[in-house]
Amino acid sequence: MAAKAARRPPASETKPVLVLNGPNLNMLGKRQPEIYGRETLVDVEAACRTEAKRLGLGVEFLQSNHEGALVDRIQAAREQNSGIVINAGAYTHTSVALLDALNAAELPAVEVHLSNIYKREAFRHHSYISPAAVGVIAGLGSQGYLLALQALARLLAR
Ligand code: DQA
Numbered sequence: 001m002a003a004k005a006a007r008r009p010p011a012s013e014t015k016p017v018l019v020l021n022g023p024n025l026n027m028l029g030k031r032q033p034e035i036y037g038r039e040t041l042v043d044v045e046a047a048c049r050t051e052a053k054r055l056g057l058g059v060e061f062l063q064s065n066h067e068g069a070l071v072d073r074i075q076a077a078r079e080q081n082s083g084i085v086i087n088a089g090a091y092t093h094t095s096v097a098l099l100d101a102l103n104a105a106e107l108p109a110v111e112v113h114l115s116n117i118y119k120r121e122a123f124r125h126h127s128y129i130s131p132a133a134v135g136v137i138a139g140l141g142s143q144g145y146l147l148a149l150q151a152l153a154r155l156l157a158r
Contacts, residue, residue, distance in 0.1 A: 015082040016058030017152055019048055019145065020073060022089035023065040028114075036114050037141050044142045048085075051146045055153040067091055067098070074101035083152040084109040085145055092117075092127045102132035108155050110148035113138040 021041060024031060029040035045061050052059035060081065062073050070091065077084055084107055091098055092113070102109050109132060116139030117124040130136055135151055137144040 014057065014156055015080060016060045017052065017083045017085060017149065017156075018073070018077045018081040019045070019059060019061045019149075020070060020084060020086045020088070021061070021063040022067075022070055022087060022091045025087060025089050026063050026065070039142050044145060047142060048145050048149060051149050055149060057149065057153055057156075059149070067095055071097050071101045074098070074105050077107060078105045081107060082156050083107050085112055085148040085152065086110070086129065086133075087112045087114070087145075088129055092129055093123055095128055099128045099132055102129055108134045108152060110134060110151055111136040112144040112148050114141050114144065115139060 026041055028036055028044065029038055041063060048059055048061070062070075064070050064073070070088070074084065084102070084105065086098075086102070086109055088095065088098055088111070092111070109129075111127065111129055111133040113136075117127070118138065127136070134155065135148075137147055140147065
């Protein structure tokens with residue numbers, strides 16, 4: 001007997017994707033615009049909403065300057081979300097707790113950085129969270145978030 005094809009849930013049944021931003025990303029637009037650009041986080045969120053809609057995905061956002069708040073939200077994502085786009089800001093380079101939370105969430109996660117962290121100071125070259133990510137996008141500015149949503153849409157449609 002032919003194996004039954006796995007049923008792909010319609011987009012309306014797929015849980016929303018979580019877009020998480022870590023410390024200082026609330027300062028986008030004002031903060032070192034020569035590195036991070038002039039768009040604000042509100043602009044980035046609006047672009048993500050438009051792209052998510054085009055892709056048939058729901059999307060939820062959290063920005064926090066607090067590591068524990070990010071850990072709490074990743075834990076909740078295990079039940080509430082289908083995938084994660086994460087720009088952990090400076091916690092990228094310091095946080096075993098975020099790595100553990102992402103591993104425990106067991107969701108596809110895409111790590112995003114606005115800047116090309118490999119072109120910058122050596123301490124930015126290492127990411128604690130990359131081992132928990134399906135992919136990493138760095139250096140493409142806010143477009144990185146949209147590419148991450150596209151990647152998740154494809155993964156979740158499988
Ligand atoms: C960043 C890069 C990090 O090194 C930095 O600490 C940030 C932003 C980026 O988006 O390029 O806060 O994650």
